[in-house]
Amino acid sequence: MEKRYLFTPGPTPVPPEVLAAMAEPMVHHRGADFRAVYERALARLQDVFRTQSDVLLFAASGTGAMDSAAANLCAPGDRVAVVTAGAFGERWVAICDQYGLDVQRIAYQWGEVPLPDEVGAAVAESGANVVFCTHSETSTGVVADVQALKQAVGQATLVVDAISSLGAVPLETDAWAIDVVLSGSQKALMCPPGLAMAAIAEPLWERLPQARSFYFDWRRTRKAQQVFDAAFTPAVSLIRGLDVALGLIMEAGLDAAYERHVRLGRAARAGLKAMGLELFSPDDDSSAVVTVANVPDGVDGTELLRHLRDRHGVTLAPGQGNLKGKIFRIGHIGWFDVFDIAAALAAVELSLTELGAEIERGVAVPRAFEAFEELGLRG
């Protein structure tokens, strides 16, 4: 009977319309009923990715899209650069290692923001032709400036993991000339996990080597999708959900989504600071995906998250890697509004108090509402 609250940066809450679409009776993936849904979902993906290029859709976790990029863009021994500043940058390194690539790491501390000029210089020095980076580093709350990164790396192919950012923060695939943008269904796209996407800039197709994966072969999937078919049986019910979710997003418009995420970030930061906590994620409007705070002295972060979950039914995200136990993360991508932030802050405030931390009580939620009320985007 206990009610559950999900405030994690993926999986994220799914709107009831999307859940209902997932529960519709099965249809055949080659019939007219599904083809209309598939065609519309693929077109809507282009809208959300802000691209005229094909967006490939795979039945896979988001990591499948990352795998596909290494498998389709690189031949064994290729020198590549990876920008790392958290757990998902490390995932790029692991993928590139597995494919036998010569990885040049451009490493930042977890929580640091990659500097485009530094990255550009390091890429030029390395001689890498492909650069893998992370738009929103979900493990730290840092959103990188991928427009500037693309300018800085020049002719090198820039591959952007936009799994937790797409639909939450601005990403202009075509206008910024980003070569490859990857995403997943279970973040700002408000769907369950199980779908991965890859937008590939048109000029890249001519110079792709032979793909090193059958399932994730971009050419095979593109060829099928161009006639609104799928290379293999697609995840019919998830795609129906995606179609509905993308419709909801585009109905309000991407600008509205971007502004809402900025304001949710402002509310989360203001509330956490008001109760006396220190932010780990940047204290500015770039921080619109996940808000991260240091666990206060005297409290064990693992214990805090367990208390929130087991005592109150509230799920936040823990720190990953070396940050385990030291930080906690409040996700606010996708189907979130300010009252979710209020509930999350109230739960943190209550739990920290119950665990004996000395924090300011009663101020976080009102401060969050004040911060949320400030409309528009700055700078």
Place this chain on the structure above:
Amino acid sequence: MEKRYLFTPGPTPVPPEVLAAMAEPMVHHRGADFRAVYERALARLQDVFRTQSDVLLFAASGTGAMDSAAANLCAPGDRVAVVTAGAFGERWVAICDQYGLDVQRIAYQWGEVPLPDEVGAAVAESGANVVFCTHSETSTGVVADVQALKQAVGQATLVVDAISSLGAVPLETDAWAIDVVLSGSQKALMCPPGLAMAAIAEPLWERLPQARSFYFDWRRTRKAQQVFDAAFTPAVSLIRGLDVALGLIMEAGLDAAYERHVRLGRAARAGLKAMGLELFSPDDDSSAVVTVANVPDGVDGTELLRHLRDRHGVTLAPGQGNLKGKIFRIGHIGWFDVFDIAAALAAVELSLTELGAEIERGVAVPRAFEAFEELGLRG
């Protein structure tokens, strides 16, 4: 408003309990709520696969599991044997080609049943250490005797695509010492597409080369699953559905499922023959997954399927490859009972009549019921 009827061998109809589970609110994949579901689903998969070994679960189409087998078992240039007798045997060849394997084809005509002695001799002659085969060749309705195939190939590693057979026809992974068994969610397991599975016999783990895929790396997924975690964000809602579906299957028992599929096959064959059609799939109890008939003279098979779908809302499966237009296929795996066979036969009878074919009317459905009533398994 037109009602739809799905009689294809995948995707297959999904029971309402499973659809309802898919529509439950999202939960976090590392929380206790999901972990219980995940742990139970993995255990139930072992029951259905009839194995004590780990069954790996991927967010992917069934082809993803096939890809994973080539990527985990073989190094570039390895000599492998592929038994082909239809579209899914050809898929094995395409996968092995993409991974640069030295493919020795053991080729049968589409619709032929692979002969274990011949296959054994061909494998021995080829020197291949890995043999890829298809349990139920969904394109032709032929179910191969994989127990005898394993005996025939001896020490070679036998990889069985059981995507459309698992849960419909007997497959004793451990008792028959089959090395690798692969399946997917959208066939007899009564779920939507989007989950792929691989059961790997224990002794294989020691001799696996470095995996040539990151996403489908068996070692990475096994390591995570052993602590009831997933290597990457799992397809939470599909796994909830799978857990419910496997519960339904195991509640009635696998033997009941096998017998029901045999009897559904008998009903479909008896009905088609009664209306004067010629079977393409074998006319015996091995034929329990999909029943295939030749399109009668003077009728275009593509036209027949379009008529069934657009005029009557009934989806059957067409012929693939060279059989396109020449055959049609009635799937009866998973959530099927004899009244579905009756509806499918009635729709075929009506549509063929409307298209001007001379067939016997009014006898197919009663004959199907008679054939279905014969209980038990022969031989």
